[in-house]
Amino acid sequence: MAENLTSEGKCIYCNEVFSQKEITKHLTGHLKKLEKDIDRANTENFCHIEVEAGEMFLHLLVKGSAKMKDIDTFLRKIWLDCCGHMSGFSHKRAKVSMSHAVENVFAAKVKIQHDYDYGTTTTVFLKGHKKYELEGKDKIVLLSRNEPLKIMCSICNAKPAICMCTVCLWEEPSFFCESCTEKHEEVCEDFSDYANAPIVNSPRMGECGYDGGVIDKDRDGCFAN
Structure with missing residues (x-):
């Protein structure tokens, strides 16, 4: 990957763009406000999870009752799946079951590894942030994703690479x-x-x-x- 790439992501709530370092704090502000303003009678646990692979990142809002398999499926669809390879989660080298509930795996600062394809392996890391009492039908909501990185042509250095x-x-x-x-x-x-x-x-x-x-x-x- 080219060096010194700027990584930025757009907030799902306000459409403003923030750096990779800034977006977590910004999203936290929105989620806290949503939790404060909502009717608690119909809420359930949601986990704010950051997925990181170098300059590339995702921020997800995941139902606590969802299974780790749901996150695996989402990562495959957005980032990883090419040939239906095997994949798995681990924490400090211990396997994390796909059947575990997300809220039982992620706590603030807990870091989970995800490996896809045990031949040509792609590894990403998932970090737990805060949990919120919110309403929502979707198991997983994409809060932010890094915009396409500015990778330029290695020959002319004048046009984006395709x-x-x-x-x-x-x-x-x-x-x-x-x-x-x-x-x-x-x-x-x-x-x-x-x-x-x-x-x-x-x-x-x-x-x-x-x-x-x-x-x-x-x-x-x-x-x-």
Whole structure:
């Protein structure tokens, strides 16, 4: 991944954009207000969970009664699933069952690891924040997601990259805009054969033929000027 990338996310409640460091505090303010103003007669536990993979992040509001399997399914749909590989949660190297209720796993500052594909593994980390008494039908609400990172073409450095070379990336930055893609094809036989992978807003980018998720499609692609 390119260095010095700016990671920002939009708040679901006010549509304002905040840095990766600022968004947690901002969302907390909204959730506290929602809890304060709501009729407690029809509420249930919801957990604010942050999912982090380097510069990429998600903030989720998850029903406490939901199962860990529900989070696994969501991560697969938005970030990870390419070929139906196995996956699992762990805490301090101990396995966390998919059948556990979310509210029984996450407390403030508890950090859970999620691994997808035990061959070419993609690892993300889930961090528990506060719990809230709220109303809601959905098991999982996407509170914020990092906007597509500003990954620029490695050749011209003038246009956003739309694809990458999974072979050459091991040796040097290999991200290409549309016009520079042909230049790389001339010097890398593997690129046109199998190594051309799309730029997607996911930590699974470039792995095992992954080409994007099936939810939140508007923020799933590459950066656009």
